[in-house]
Amino acid sequence: MNYYNLKDEQETVDFKTATIKSQGHHKGLFFPESIPQFDQDFIQNLHLYSNEEIAFRCMKDFIGDEIPEEVLKKIAAETISFDIPLKKINDSISVLELFHGPTLAFKDVGARFMSRCLSYFLKDQHKKVTVLVATSGDTGGAVAHGFYNVPGINVVILYPKNRVSLVQEKQLTALGGNIYALEVDGNFDDCQRLVKQAFSDEGINSELFLTSANSINIARWLPQQIYYLLALKQWQQNEKTDPVICVPSGNFGNICAGLLAYFRGLSAEHFVAACNENDVVPDYLETRQYHPKKATATLSNAMDVGDPSNFTRIMELFEHQFEHLKTMISGYSIDDQLTLQTIQEVYQKYGYVLDPHAAVAFASLEQYLNENPGKKGFILGTAHPVKFPEAVEKAASIQIEIPEELNDLMKKDKKTVEIHADFEELKRFLLNKNQEQ
Numbered sequence: 001m002n003y004y005n006l007k008d009e010q011e012t013v014d015f016k017t018a019t020i021k022s023q024g025h026h027k028g029l030f031f032p033e034s035i036p037q038f039d040q041d042f043i044q045n046l047h048l049y050s051n052e053e054i055a056f057r058c059m060k061d062f063i064g065d066e067i068p069e070e071v072l073k074k075i076a077a078e079t080i081s082f083d084i085p086l087k088k089i090n091d092s093i094s095v096l097e098l099f100h101g102p103t104l105a106f107k108d109v110g111a112r113f114m115s116r117c118l119s120y121f122l123k124d125q126h127k128k129v130t131v132l133v134a135t136s137g138d139t140g141g142a143v144a145h146g147f148y149n150v151p152g153i154n155v156v157i158l159y160p161k162n163r164v165s166l167v168q169e170k171q172l173t174a175l176g177g178n179i180y181a182l183e184v185d186g187n188f189d190d191c192q193r194l195v196k197q198a199f200s201d202e203g204i205n206s207e208l209f210l211t212s213a214n215s216i217n218i219a220r221w222l223p224q225q226i227y228y229l230l231a232l233k234q235w236q237q238n239e240k241t242d243p244v245i246c247v248p249s250g251n252f253g254n255i256c257a258g259l260l261a262y263f264r265g266l267s268a269e270h271f272v273a274a275c276n277e278n279d280v281v282p283d284y285l286e287t288r289q290y291h292p293k294k295a296t297a298t299l300s301n302a303m304d305v306g307d308p309s310n311f312t313r314i315m316e317l318f319e320h321q322f323e324h325l326k327t328m329i330s331g332y333s334i335d336d337q338l339t340l341q342t343i344q345e346v347y348q349k350y351g352y353v354l355d356p357h358a359a360v361a362f363a364s365l366e367q368y369l370n371e372n373p374g375k376k377g378f379i380l381g382t383a384h385p386v387k388f389p390e391a392v393e394k395a396a397s398i399q400i401e402i403p404e405e406l407n408d409l410m411k412k413d414k415k416t417v418e419i420h421a422d423f424e425e426l427k428r429f430l431l432n433k434n435q436e437q
């Protein structure tokens with residue numbers, strides 16, 4: 001399969017190049033040249049296939065023979081080697097729990113798939129590859145775990161000192177091995193600035209092979225289609241009608257993967273884009289005007305995005321046909337007050353604890369189902385509530401226990417190198433690290 005650059009259709013690359021480069025010229029995103037179709041027999045009978053087989057079938061057309069079949073099967077199996085249950089919250093709304101992976105975040109899936117592809121493609125390189133990321137909390141943990149102990153790769157993560165939660169900090173700093181955490185005396189913007197500077201610094205790039213694990217990378221974007229197949233597999237056991245699928249959205253990579261699966265033949269009734277106060281896309285669906293905004297800080301902070309990168313991929317999928325897009329997607333914007341109220345009500349009525357991101361999705365789907373009676377659907381649960389304890393405890397007055405999966409990690413010591421928000425310090429660290437190997 002080849003991929004073209006959405007900002008310059010002349011630039012086409014294979015899967016390997018798109019994975020290594022992340023972006024094309026003019027920072028354009030890559031997009032598949034064709035939309036491979038699912039076999040309808042497969043889609044109607046997902047229960048006949050193991051999760052590993054579903055994941056492999058979902059991905060293989062996008063990779064072709066660039067990764068041998070046995071290797072891709074192994075990568076697909078490792079990518080989803082944890083539970084992804086679909087649970088009923090009430091009669092009309094279920095939740096696909098995507099947070100049983102190593103960092104309790106759905107980003108684990110994409111990060112695991114990408115790290116293993118990258119490692120395969122770079123196995124004959126002599127230089128070690130350094131994945132450099134800045135994180136405000138969640139992405140860094142998923143990347144750290146996704147790349148942990150993957151041969152040929154070092155990961156350097158910059159995070160703002162005192163600004164990530166306890167669980168998040170452990171996930172970034174306690175692994176050791178090939179994962180290095182830099183605790184920056186500054187804020188997230190400082191971390192991001194330092195990383196950008198490193199990518200354009202000649203001194204660093206002549207010594208090290210730097211790459212990013214950005215969410216716009218196709219090897220992180222495409223495997224997210226697997227969620228929707230695994231959800232449908234479970235949905236089909238109990239339900240007769242096609243589901244309305246509601247996705248808590250920030251950069252719109254996740255929902256865009258769901259839509260891609262839909263264009264390949266996945267059965268779905270409708271998609272709902274659930275946003276917090278950052279409402280660029282719901283606004284667009286209402287007015288046909290796309291106006292990027294500065295991001296507003298909310299309780300569902302992984303969705304605080306004012307100009308979603310993957311929106312352009314969605315437009316491409318719908319061949320820029322606004323009317324078609326509108327028949328398939330509805331958008332809702334939910335404020336912090338309704339988010340907290342939803343966490344509280346869902347806990348009281350159904351005994352289910354939502355994290356703020358899933359609460360935004362629940363409130364959105366509930367509104368859609370009220371406006372469209374007789375339908376049923378599911379939301380994507382993208383993070384475990386324990387990662388957002390303040391909001392959840394405030395809303396539902398419950399103490400959330402740290403899940404067993406995390407016990408070992410919480411006992412480990414934090415290992416970091418502290419730096420000032422100063423590029424020369426980062427540069428020195430990267431070059432010294434490289435010398436040691």
Ligand SMILES: *Cc1c(COP(=O)(O)O)cnc(C)c1O
Binds near residue numbers: 250357
């Ligand atoms: C990243 C993230 C999202 C948003 O996903 P996109 O693909 O960027 O739309 C939603 N919820 C959580 C918990 C996240 O970490």
